[in-house]
Amino acid sequence: MTLTTYSSAIDMRAALDRKEISARELLALHRERIDAVNGEVNALVSIDFDKAEAAAAAADDAAAHGRSLGALHGLPFGFKDTVDVAGWRSTHGSPVMADHVPEADDLLAERVRGAGAVTVAKTNAPEWAAGSHTFNPIFGTTYNPYDLSRSAGGSSGGAAAALASGMLPLADGSDMGGSLRNPASFNNVVGFRPSPGRVPTWPNSTPWDRLAVQGPMARSVDDLALLLSVIAGPTDRTTMSLSTAGSTFARIEQTPLAGLRVAFSADLNGALALDPAVRAVTAAGRDVFSTAGADVQDAAPDLSGADDAFTTLRAWQFQMNLGPMLARHPDQFKATLAENIRDGEALTGHDVARAMGEQAAIYQRIWRFFERFDVLVMPVSQVPPFDAGQEYPETIDGATMTSYLDWMRSAYFITVTGCPAISMPAGFTPEGWPVGVQIVGPPNRDLKLLGIAKAFEALNPAGARRPELDRMR
Template sequence: MKRREFCKGATLASATLLAPTAASAVLNKSTSGIQSMNDHITALSASRLSSMIRAREVSCVEVMSAYLERIHTYNPVYNAIISLADEGGLLAQANDADKALSKGEYWGWMHGMPHAVKDLADVRGFLSTSGSPLLAKNIATKDSLAIERIRQAGAIFIGKTNTPEFGLGSQTYNTVFGTTRNAYNPSLCAGGSSGGAAVGLAAQLLPVADGSDMMGSLRNPAAFNNVIGFRPTKGRVPGADENSKLFFDQLATDGPMGRDVTDTIKLLTTMAGFDAREPLSLQDTLPRAESFVPTALEDGVRIGWMGDYGGYLATEPGLLDICRGALQGVETKGAVVEDCAPDFELERLWDTWLTLRHFAFIDSQSLLKDPTLKSQLKPEFQWEIEGSLGMSAAQVVKADTARSDWYRALMALFGEYDFLALPTAQVFPFDAQMHWPSKINGKPMDTYHRWMEVVIGGTLAGLPVVNLPAGFDQQGRPIGIQILGPTGRDKAVLEFALAYEAVTSYLEQHPALVTSL
């Protein structure tokens, strides 16, 4: 359906399905007025939108129409949303949501809100490709665990968000759906692997977004698109399915993303909570989202700035200054920021990462034995599998020992500091046609993901980590900082994020979207 035809159809559908007074208001608006109303709806935070839907100040049909209009306008350029469902069916679901409210039925805080799921997770009845041609026609028969909870909160699933093939690499491109482009400059990359989710938020194509994080996949795209991404304590958000390795797979986790911290908290409390299907999921319960309050910075909150680990990490010029400068706002309110360094050999940490990451791909070795299947895998995936060939138990034990030592080193720092901070990426967003940076500031990158080494510390320690926007360089490229907290202290990390948000204005700088390249 052409965009003009869709706009007309969506507007008439809204007028037909709404209450008479709302319908009249829609029909009496000019075309530009309708566009303004839709833009107003999609600009609302997820939390505010939720309140307005529940109070019936805006209908679910109006919300769905507004988001579909915006997706049809901008998604052809940015390619954040994939596998979009039939518009007529979505409007019918939104109408059902309105009818439920009229009868006093309230499904949850996401009642009638459109939601697209990262294409590494399953949504019943939707394509579930993981960005791979091997799964290009795969239809999910049931929801992934975290997606069950989003459905139970009342969301209407409209499609999926784009991801790199099998989530590998912090650059969102694949041969099935193409490249997702940065919301602030579509010639640049979106980051990854939750790139479609981050761009969907920044471009206001989605109210809130789910994602997952193994090597910064909730954090890096959030930094590159000036939104919030939160990697929970490992086990906070259970993600087990029938094929999961329940005890050995301890690197990746699902988590929330939002346009602001409050929205991120609300989605976290939806996704989090013990489930017996994942035996290592945490059994303590997060309090209601409304109970989260900003940290009292004037009480002398102490932050350890780890930066580039004393020069160990290569970083693009100017990046460290922007990230460190972003903490000045909390310093003016009483927080103390000091340079610090973990008592640990950082090259040992990278070796540990390579071993455990390769180990996670041992069960994919059969793909290399079939030439037809192998030829359809991106080179980076083949390399990861090849790294698992011949891996010994001794290597895994050595890596586990180093990982344990790393955790203890960070715990020692948490004896002095409430939070630890460092950049979210080592480079600013780069050309969307580039698969990965081969050099940073003249230093060669020896793997496709070495340029994201800065994120592995939080992953290997299993800590809660939030990406917070840190500002823009002179070219207008966004970047972010990571705030790490002690294990299990998810609430404390997000309450600091609320305080940081209150003394900065980066989230108020929205992208100027374009409709053509």
């Protein structure tokens, strides 16, 4: 088998096991691709090939002595720049953290590196992962490899763009308001927001939080599951930790779509402004299920209160985590983020209690909703990739977006439910911009959701279409 940087992580791993390629040779293959395209895409930051080559050599030495370092043995990897990786510059996209080099790994990095991955770089992210467009004052803007004038999304935009442009086979991300799902949609890759606690987050200043999660990104469901099998699984370090072993996700079987009870909603009963091109691709995604024999009905859960619950609890957490830093460095935060933090300062105990009550009520309603349906199919993002010169879309189909969060409701409404959700490549606009479809499953039914996503992928291979970066030069 001849490997390319677009080969699957599963195939790369098998070739390493068969000694058809060494970890150093695989790294060299990716280095050539990174050197060729990262200057234009700007997805990878803090690249260190010396460290990567040392890790690849250690992987080869282990293999020569009959030892496997783990499920990711020898695979090149990039960590989101919000993840602390010991010995690697980890900036969080903030000028305040520009010189931060942690001495210890976060749990996710510990698990990935412990499974034998070869760290190559960090992946670019917006300042403190705030917003679904990846730009920051340290590293600049990440561009969409399908059209270098468009946004790569965010906040895991660097990860998604690196996958789409063949610079990495796997990457991690995080998601509060859509930061795994939105960039996956924009870059024609797969992004999975797992159930809270599926991938434990440590260190974590809000260990009870159900809004923010970490998760995997890849170019296919099988590759994504490989990474999930490493980063998922219980730990005693945090209270939000589900007991299912990560190895449960190592192999995903397709779930037959015939007879599946599918709720479809393009706009959540009018709650979402939607770009017409996104509406068209989402409708085509519905057709994939109905053609396969699923029982598809137009239906949407009652998510009233989700907007207030999300924006209130998000502002509260931003103020708690970043408020003291903003007070010390008032000129080193982008204006929209500073405003968000200050919104949190104005919240009362009543405001937070109301938001928590709304979240609890939504969880009960979504649980009832999924007694009638197996999945909800809807848009990931309300717009296709927008102009990278904008901070966020100011209008959608004539509707004004009053903040940098408004256009992300299709993602963050689902965040509030606590449900697992996956962004799957679904199609393209007439301009050639990728659009994903969001498949949402019942709480904690991650494995079944991945099986449904794999079946969708087999019937709609939109994810196989690669960007034409060479042509765009």
